[in-house]
Amino acid sequence: MTKRTDSPADQVENSAIKSDQNEAIALPSHIAGSGALDRLVDTARDYAQAAASENTRTAYAKDWAHFARWCRQRGSDPLSAPCPEPQLIGLYIADLAAPSDQNQPLSVSTIERRLSGLTWNYALRGFRLDRKNRHIASVLAGIRRKHARPPEQKEAILAEDILAMLATLPFDLRGLRDRTILLLGYAGGLRRSEIVSLDVHKDDTPDSGGWIEVFSDGVLLTLNAKTGWREVEIGRGSSDQTCPVHALEQWLRYAKIDFGPIFTRTSRDGKRALEARLNDKHVARLIKRCVLDAGIRAELPEKERLALFSGHSLRAGLASSAEVDERYVQKQLGHSSAEMTRRYQRRRDRFRVNLTKAAGL
Template identity: 30%
Template structure:
């Protein structure tokens, strides 16, 4: 996907504008660029539908306030300009229903809008006291129970059943390596798995220690200049090495599509391919395809670490969580089940 055209200061020369735009694109993760692109399209379409105007820089506080209010309630039974604008967005394929959007969706779009103002060195209207206070109230009013990213964590016993479905064809070797690497290296995200290159796999210690090293150039919580190195041991390391050798991967993307004729193709897997692979393995293991999502590998790693009594800090060293509160949620689910106070009635 082509990176979005970034809104830049009109005062800059064409040369400076191009240089600054290129710098923002190179310094911003691809996932963030894609989110910005979607949000910019949505925001611009909303303002045209609501006010009949294009976006302004800086945007007016009244427009920012109206954006929050229009996305803070269910519009199904409230005819008026807000509903009309929402229907126009639905017609354009930018909105699904008239129901109140999730608070996280509103937060992300506002964050994108604020980022566009920062790129222009302009103050954001969402920082105005009334707008900021309204946003807090809207978030609380629309709060809903936290929905996990995966219906279930893929703990070790479930993972083993998926691994057993992987034969020794190239497709089986690849899928085994993906599943084991994703789990054993700390619960890697889809984008982190598919971004790996052969050059990111350090094999110098494999012959003597059965250990390989993964270099993650960029993750959701780390930047390229941090590039964490994570160890992969035992069966997981062997699975990755078996795939590398069988597929004869000397450089370039580590995980690649495999044709129906069991031939490795010369391009990287897309992140959504991990979802397809997981569904396929769940089906072969006799489980429903919606039993878990790829995030279940991440949740499964932390849940299994809690079940095995691994210290939270040790698990976070591999999962690369920055928030103790976020990582602790997986441990809390395990700990409360084992709490002796739950057995007071026998």
């Protein structure tokens, strides 16, 4: 497989995006610079960057690059007056839904994400994109009405699946780390980014997304998650072989990790922990590889099996398997509503509460 490289035009465009991001926060022209003020500019830029995750910023930068390229191909300028131009953006999203060339049409959710990316990028440049403008809102409403489909849900990884996946892992240090990732992610209902962002202690690293506290009954995770700060309690399991807390303790002990990122890369031979934090993509790759090796949904072709599972399969597995009051599952997953939690429940007694009979019919 050949690795895709950006064209010279794309490289110039990406450089321009980075330059715009740097210039978005600067000293007013009438204020003379000084060492203290220049340092504050750098600090403000760091905070502005932290307003969105790295993955979100990368996606939004690609959204802008695609829109700018689309405009150039049609002899237009995304920053021409009036800026932003609602009619132009309405035409753009219409072309995403029903392309005039050989490209595949995008889903409604992807088109809405593209619009969010354009809104963010225009705001970065000091402009306001009014998504309620009729040239945008009416086109988007028509796209939703004509092309919207129920959201595609990833398959839930259930308890028996986790056990089968654990059995496929080797008994070296790398295997111990990956066991801990699967067990902790499943029992905590964690996102893949939450798993790899954990540190041993509070404020160990600048890019920390949370830390742990180990108690006799379990481990407490304090997470700076997608929806804000939250605590996740993970109790000890019924046996050491399936206990996420025991696996975590073993990993930290044998990897000799007492500071900084919990989940790090390992040496090529899988016997030594390195200092570099794991990327969240490792979690997705780990899940897909173990699903194949464990023979889960083996009746399906490999490509379909891989498409069914992702990092969210761990969260869906906890929501679907935990036989407890729904409120506890909602709290563990960090959802603001019970309805969101129900979307993650792949198997549940949907008609346990029968309003038809309760209404006298």
